[in-house]
Amino acid sequence: MAESTTTTRQHPLEGWEKPDLDLSRADWQSGTRNQGDVQIAFVEGFIAMRNGGRPESPSLIFTPAEWRAFVLGARDGEFDLT
Template structure:
């Protein structure tokens, strides 16, 4: 099973099924995620699909998503 590290070019993650939120806009202002064989999650900038990917463990992604659902990061988008 391949091991991926932060900064790996996203194009080198063979077989990745990249997806983005339905809330993304047509201007490409979004990130895309892909599940990896070892359970990690890769994240890339949709405007640079061959650029670097950040790799997170399932636990890290769980903490982030649950925090986002709880509103922990709302100040980053509300302009407060």
């Protein structure tokens, strides 16, 4: 997948315990053969997730433990609408 030319910087918020990651050179990957809207990148020990249809929008940043909880919840149907 092509790298974004836009520098995406996260701004610290009160209680924010994650680093200010530079995602401009992140290797974004799609889980659905590059056709899905959700993309992830592994950066400096964290997992970043963004909307591939709007790559300029803010990215979510997960610790490995948060990512594991998210993935397990998704597999268990925690986020299903029905």
